[in-house]
Amino acid sequence: MSAARSSLRFAVAxxxxxxxxxxxxxxxxxxxxxxxxxGQRLDPxxxxxxxxxxxxxxxxxTGTNGKTTTATLLAExxxxxxxxxxxxxxxxxxxxxxxxxxxxxxxxxxxxxxxLEVDEATVARAMPALRPRLIVVxxxxxxxxxxxxxxxxxxxxxxxxxxxxxxxxxxxxxxxPHVASLARPDREVHAFALEVAGGAARKPGGDAILCPRxxxxxxxxxxxxxxxxxxxxxxxxFRRPSPEVVGQVLRNGRETALRIRAGGQELxxxxxxxxxxxxxxxxxxxxxxxxxxxxxxxxxxxxxxxxATPVFGRMERFEADGHPVRLALVKNPAGFDAVLxxxxxxxxxxxxxxxxxxxxxxxxxxxxxxxxxxxxxxALLARSRPLxxxxxxxxxxALRLAIAGADRERIELEPDPERALDGALRRLPRxxxxxxxxxxxxxxxxxxxxxxxxxxxAFWERGARRGA
Amino acid sequence: MLELRIGHLYPRELNLYGDRGNLLALADRVRxxxxxxxxxxxxxxxPLRMSEIDLVxxxxxxxxxxxxxxEDLARGKARELAAAVRDGMPLLAVCGGYxxxxxxxxxxxxxxxxxxxxxxxxxxxxSRRLIGNVAIESDLWEEGDRTLVGFENHAGRTWLGPSVRxxxxxxxxxxxxxxxxxxxxxxxxAIGTYLHGSLLPxxxxxxxxxxxxxxxxxxxxxxxEPLDDRWEEIAHRAALRRLGxxxxxxxxxxxxxxxx
Numbered sequence: 001m002s003a004a005r006s007s008l009r010f011a012v013a014x015x016x017x018x019x020x021x022x023x024x025x026x027x028x029x030x031x032x033x034x035x036x037x038x039g040q041r042l043d044p045x046x047x048x049x050x051x052x053x054x055x056x057x058x059x060x061x062t063g064t065n066g067k068t069t070t071a072t073l074l075a076e077x078x079x080x081x082x083x084x085x086x087x088x089x090x091x092x093x094x095x096x097x098x099x100x101x102x103x104x105x106x107x108x109x110x111x112x113x114x115x116l117e118v119d120e121a122t123v124a125r126a127m128p129a130l131r132p133r134l135i136v137v138x139x140x141x142x143x144x145x146x147x148x149x150x151x152x153x154x155x156x157x158x159x160x161x162x163x164x165x166x167x168x169x170x171x172x173x174x175x176x177p178h179v180a181s182l183a184r185p186d187r188e189v190h191a192f193a194l195e196v197a198g199g200a201a202r203k204p205g206g207d208a209i210l211c212p213r214x215x216x217x218x219x220x221x222x223x224x225x226x227x228x229x230x231x232x233x234x235x236x237x238f239r240r241p242s243p244e245v246v247g248q249v250l251r252n253g254r255e256t257a258l259r260i261r262a263g264g265q266e267l268x269x270x271x272x273x274x275x276x277x278x279x280x281x282x283x284x285x286x287x288x289x290x291x292x293x294x295x296x297x298x299x300x301x302x303x304x305x306x307x308a309t310p311v312f313g314r315m316e317r318f319e320a321d322g323h324p325v326r327l328a329l330v331k332n333p334a335g336f337d338a339v340l341x342x343x344x345x346x347x348x349x350x351x352x353x354x355x356x357x358x359x360x361x362x363x364x365x366x367x368x369x370x371x372x373x374x375x376x377x378x379a380l381l382a383r384s385r386p387l388x389x390x391x392x393x394x395x396x397x398a399l400r401l402a403i404a405g406a407d408r409e410r411i412e413l414e415p416d417p418e419r420a421l422d423g424a425l426r427r428l429p430r431x432x433x434x435x436x437x438x439x440x441x442x443x444x445x446x447x448x449x450x451x452x453x454x455x456x457x458a459f460w461e462r463g464a465r466r467g468a
Numbered sequence: 469m470l471e472l473r474i475g476h477l478y479p480r481e482l483n484l485y486g487d488r489g490n491l492l493a494l495a496d497r498v499r500x501x502x503x504x505x506x507x508x509x510x511x512x513x514x515p516l517r518m519s520e521i522d523l524v525x526x527x528x529x530x531x532x533x534x535x536x537x538x539e540d541l542a543r544g545k546a547r548e549l550a551a552a553v554r555d556g557m558p559l560l561a562v563c564g565g566y567x568x569x570x571x572x573x574x575x576x577x578x579x580x581x582x583x584x585x586x587x588x589x590x591x592x593x594x595s596r597r598l599i600g601n602v603a604i605e606s607d608l609w610e611e612g613d614r615t616l617v618g619f620e621n622h623a624g625r626t627w628l629g630p631s632v633r634x635x636x637x638x639x640x641x642x643x644x645x646x647x648x649x650x651x652x653x654x655x656x657x658a659i660g661t662y663l664h665g666s667l668l669p670x671x672x673x674x675x676x677x678x679x680x681x682x683x684x685x686x687x688x689x690x691x692x693e694p695l696d697d698r699w700e701e702i703a704h705r706a707a708l709r710r711l712g713x714x715x716x717x718x719x720x721x722x723x724x725x726x727x728x
Contacts (some may be wrong), residue, residue, distance in 0.1 A: 041651065185602050209480055209481070209669070210481070210533060215533075215535065216536070217512075217534055328535065363598065364599070364601070365599075365619050365665075367619060367665050367666055368486055368488025369487075369488030369489075370486030370487075370488050370669070371486050371488055371489075375492070395668070395703040395705075395706035398702070399669055399670065399700060399703040400489075400669070402496075402700075403489075403492050403493055403669055403697040403699075408698070408699060411699065441488075
């Protein structure tokens with residue numbers, strides 16, 4: 001094919017995606033994947049061509065948890081550094097979603113740099129097209145076993161993607177043994193880690209306790225969160241790489257102070273970090289480390305992190321009929337535990353709705369619910385009134401609560417999350433809060449339905465619009 | 469006070485797919501009957517003191533963990549375990565644990581991991597994983613609902629030898645090998661299965677079957693106080709409904725046994 005024909009094809013495919021995306025948005029759909037799918041069909045090299053037009057390249061964020069938050073924080077730092085920056089803010093992280101985001105935002109002039117979150121299974125296919133400057137790997141948890149069979153499957157796909165782009169630098173979470181095992185001697189590799197007061201007393205969770213190199217059990221000197229911490233293998237000597245960027249977490253009562261340092265330089269010193277949970281401290285350190293490696297100013301890092309507010313469904317807040325309502329995305333034991341811990345630390349729980357779906361994007365296997373430590377939060381369950389199990393797997397959720405030891409008489413079943421929320425709102429005294437914990441598709445659906453009634457921003461308008 | 473002491477083999481290494489839920493369900497059923505549950509975690513290297521255990525549970529793991537565990541089991545534990553099961557000890561092994569208790573497991577890469585040989589069965593990995601919701605019909609008891617529900621996710625195809633029977637017949641899903649319609653294994657009071665989900669919470673009758681086997685052996689009792697299993701039954705029925713398996717729910721005659 002001649003160069004002229006190929007560039008014509010690109011121009012047509014690109015404009016098609018832009019037009020379809022606008023149409024979808026006008027029609028009130030998120031529309032973050034379909035336009036890209038059609039564009040890619042017209043020009044199979046569309047992703048590569050779009051990535052090639054980015055003046056300063058791109059950074060990719062992958063891993064099981066924290067992709068959306070880390071990418072959102074990194075994009076925010078980039079914008080505050082003065083970049084015209086594209087970002088798949090709605091979390092559409094398969095090839096089609098990447099194409100849609102890059103095409104749409106290029107049309108709006110965001111053509112200098114891109115921050116893209118990429119699904120673990122897509123990394124291997126997307127990397128040769130994107131050829132990013134930096135790949136950030138957050139962690140590997142086992143919330144997607146029914147997709148990969150085993151945790152190591154996901155690790156393998158990311159490793160494959162990394163191998164395909166030998167010139168790309170890596171930023172790895174030193175505290176996650178599987179992530180750290182992705183380091184290659186012939187590569188530019190950087191690592192970040194978290195230090196938490198009191199971490200030495202904890203026991204590691206069950207995800208990654210065997211050495212990724214030789215298969216022997218790892219020894220932990222300290223644990224921050226689940227299987228993350230400072231580990232070493234007594235067999236082959238594999239150990240936590242020494243991190244260049246370190247976040248220190250200090251808890252002052254309910255407030256979290258976070259200080260992030262890179263070498264001798266201070267990237268951020270936040271007396272109050274607003275995102276809840278230790279997992280978000282990890283996301284912040286990952287984003288700060290990436291920004292630092294990309295050469296963005298520390299001032300932008302510090303500002304963006306101090307003003308960070310929860311992204312779509314990550315403890316998002318709005319008001320409904322005089323009640324504060326919060327939506328918390330839950331998709332694996334570690335994340336669910338973190339949400340429960342946050343709720344247990346608060347005064348008045350109000351109503352609690354737990355909505356579990358098992359569609360493709362949630363994972364068909366919901367056995368992970370049995371690894372969530374509801375047993376540790378019986379006081380929270382007893383104070384939550386009403387306590388509603390919801391979603392396509394409402395019955396499983398209700399049974400989980402019953403076996404945890406919640407009052408069997410008080411558990412209620414309402415498979416439709418919107419009706420569950422309405423029921424809670426109706427019965428609660430005015431001003432009392434409602435927390436809805438829900439899996440991805442339940443969140444997407446509830447969000448869409450609530451947006452018609454309450455001031456909940458349509459999620460695809462967040463972030464993407466903010467930078468414009 | 470009635471007590472159930474559960475030996476949990478390799479809780480750190482074999483702990484995939486919410487295996488913990490099986491222990492939680494057993495503990496809940498014992499406690500609601502006023503009894504006491506002790507879980508003894510047994511790590512690699514720990515001695516197996518069978519006299520301190522009433523029931524054994526072993527969960528699932530990835531290939532790598534299984535290899536590590538197979539070595540530990542081979543160091544004498546396999547023989548003790550087999551002796552206890554022959555003596556009537558109830559045992560539940562799920563997924564990876566189930567495979568390990570057979571004669572061998574050949575992985576996708578062709579490596580042969582030797583098993584314990586407790587169950588007369590062997591497993592060969594297939595290229596496609598067998599994944600999804602499952603319903604089976606079991607003949608562990610004669611009366612009432614004999615369905616068990618769960619979720620399966622395994623690359624291994626398990627084939628049963630002549631001296632063991634399957635746990636049940638597949639109504640929906642793949643089962644042992646996606647060929648002969650069998651699921652799991654039963655030998656005396658020991659059960660192996662691919663069903664997780666977790667298995668026992670949604671199949672309370674199976675939980676009681678195990679508890680009764682343990683207490684019959686320990687205390688000589690032959691029936692358990694019934695419990696209010698409203699949530700268990702709602703979840704069990706919902707699983708059958710989702711699978712469309714309610715329609716094939718059995719009134720199956722006993723002479724079809726052994727024909728699998």
